[in-house]
Amino acid sequence: SRLFREVREKRGMAYSVYSHLNEYDHCPMLIGAAATKNERAGEAIGVIQEEFRNFVADGPTEDELDKAKKFLIGSYALRFDTSTKIASQLVNLQLDGFEPSFLDERNGRIAAVTMEDCQRGAKRLLGDGDLLVTVVGKPVGV
Structure with a gap:
């Protein structure tokens, strides 16, 4: 992920x-966490x-979108490998208000997502990108 690459791989x-x-x-929530040293916490949060x-302003890269689609579509079958x-999955479909036909439509819907869809969704769901941060330690x- 972008966070893993930037926070862990690039900066350690x-x-x-x-x-x-x-x-x-x-109350859907985007949750995140980082395990860092106390002396690097402020820098990591920044x-x-x-x-x-950056994600709100620019959206994903073409490569990020392509990898996300491939992962979501490719891993979907693993949700059906046991009774x-x-x-x-069937109970969750019902709870979420989807018809059983959604099972056949889902991967096509994901494949159809565009860069513009992602940018519009990021702006709508993440606002200006400011986060509410809770720190332990x-x-x-900070």
Whole structure:
């Protein structure tokens, strides 16, 4: 991911860094975390905030979008490799208000996503890219 590359690989600021979407019914949240030394916490937060602002301003690169689509489409079958997983997917479809036909349409919808769709979604969902940050420990520079 972009955060992993910028925070860990390029700068060596954190052992781990990630973000993911929690799709709660009434309050979906984009959650992220980084495990860093106290003395690098402020710097790491700054880089993470800058990456979110850059994503809002510019959207993903063509390569990032292509890799995301391939991952989402390619890994989808793994959600159906046991009867328990199949049942879970069918229940989630129903809870989310989708018809069973969505199973056949999903990958095509993902493949059809454009750069413009991503940029529009980033601006709508992430606003100006400012983050609400909670810190645990005794960080320096925060």
